[in-house]
Amino acid sequence: MxxxxxxxxxxxxxxxxxxxxxxxxxxxxxxxxxxxxxxxxxLVALLEFLLDHLKSQMPQPTTADAHDCLRNVLDFVLAPDLDAERAELTNVMVELRGQSPHNRVFREYFSANDRTFRRGLADIVERGIEEGVYRSVDPEPVAEFVLTTMSGATVRRATTEDVADVAAVRRELDAYLEARLLRAEESGLSRR
Amino acid sequence: MxxxxxxxxxxxxxxxxxxxxxxxxxxxxxxxxxxxxxxxxxLVALLEFLLDHLKSQMPQPTTADAHDCLRNVLDFVLAPDLDAERAELTNVMVELRGQSPHNRVFREYFSANDRTFRRGLADIVERGIEEGVYRSVDPEPVAEFVLTTMSGATVRRATTEDVADVAAVRRELDAYLEARLLRAEESGLSRR
The missing domain is CATH 1.10.10.60 (Homeodomain-like)
Structure with a gap:
């Protein structure tokens, strides 16, 4: 591999x-x-290996509150700078993903990967609702939106030259999450 | 071509x-x-041709108010279903974009394309602020976020099987725009 x-x-x-x-x-x-x-x-074996590797790198839900867990995921995926190894891995994933429109096997792997990732995000939102930190929203569309934004940032970062402003994406995503998820009192706190 | x-x-x-x-x-x-x-x-000639073609298809700012212009762009890019021709074009663009990490010429084209598109979005936001429809935010990060979300939806749609929920992305993006951009009175109106 x-x-x-x-x-x-x-x-x-x-x-x-x-x-x-x-x-x-x-x-x-x-x-x-x-x-x-x-x-x-x-390449299919490589894709399988890399998706597993990515999954193992991803911050796992901890006993910390749901909002901290979500922040850990965003800190990881939307880090403003990637070290050389992460940047290479991102490039390769975007390149392999670019094969998916014409490669059914790749498409199935990426579908399964996205499904798992979205499920993980929805679980965090669900936990936040149970903990009383988040409003009682439908977790699925929020998870879909967060995943889509992260995918977009990853693709733009790998395929453009000094054009993607990942830090801005993170700030706006935080604004969305605050308006959409955080209860008024939490939201007030997080504004400091 | x-x-x-x-x-x-x-x-x-x-x-x-x-x-x-x-x-x-x-x-x-x-x-x-x-x-x-x-x-x-x-392929470089094809990419140039397709980017121009895409640009010509994109809804252009009209005399309608800025929020209508923005909605037109989102209606086009985030249409819940694409006809066969649009779906094919999207697949090809995602595939060519997937070459960018290892192809400097492609990367330059996509960088220029993203820059133009983001500029267009920022102009709409700026106009909305001047028209008094939008809050006086910094237009650049909002444009970056909207573009990134649209890129993510486009890539997920082309590279997964029945996994991307573009309609959900659109609704959540609208919620973001309402919270972030629309003034309280407009926001009340748009909720009907």
Missing amino acids: RATYDALIEHGYENLTIQRIGDEFPKSKSLIYRHYDGKDDV | RATYDALIEHGYENLTIQRIGDEFPKSKSLIYRHYDGKDDV
């Missing part, structure tokens, strides 16, 4: 070949062929 | 070849080579 990932970062999806994956691989190229049915098959 | 577009829709970016563009082209393949330096060059 490391070899595929390194080759993908170096050459990009379009120019990726088994040969180039093999070049990054300390063992022999035939080993790759023994395990996988060609480039597409290797 | 039509031949390139048709070939791209049929085969996807990764499997696109000059041969396949030629297959869609009523004239001879050598004509393509006479005009373009290979596949990448054809």
Whole structure:
């Protein structure tokens, strides 16, 4: 997987070949062929690996209150700057996602991934309502909106040159969450 | 351009070849080579053509009030259903955008496109403030947020199977705009 990932970062999806994956691989190229049915098959395995890796990096809900959990997720995904490794990973994910319109298998992976992520966000909102921190809204559309905004910021960051203003997106998303979710007294507090 | 577009829709970016563009082209393949330096060059021309086409489709500011203009843009981009042609165009744009992390020329085109689009949104917000319909906010972060949300909805719609809920995104974006932009009296009106 490391070899595929390194080759993908170096050459990009379009120019990726088994040969180039093999070049990054300390063992022999035939080993790759023994395990996988060609480039597409290797890339599906890579996608699976990367989605799991991303999931493991994502801040998990803690015993902290729901709003802190949500903030942790936003702090992670909408960090104003990404270190080199995160930036590379983001680029690769956006590139693989760009294959989805014409690749049914990729589309299924991204669908499942988005569904899980949205479910996680909706769970946090639901917990916030139970804790009395959030208004009693329908959690699903709020989760959909937050996920969509994060997807947009991720794509714009990876595909434009100094154009995406992720810090502004974060501030406006906070304003939305405050108006939409936080009860008046909490909202007053969070304004300080 | 039509031949390139048709070939791209049929085969996807990764499997696109000059041969396949030629297959869609009523004239001879050598004509393509006479005009373009290979596949990448054809695709840059296609990207330029499609971005212009998209721009021409976009609802233009009218003499209507700023909030109507903004609504027209959102109605267009966040339409709950896309007809086959719009869906295909969206898929192709997402696919080409997915090349941007590893393709500097594409990245420059998408950067310029996003910049223009964001400028247009900021102009509408600015006009709304002058008209006294909107609060006196900073138009730039609002425009950035609206654009990012629209990008996210476009990407999720093109890359997932029945997972993106664009109608929910639209409703939540409206809630954000109401809380963030509309003056109290307008906001009361818009709630009816």
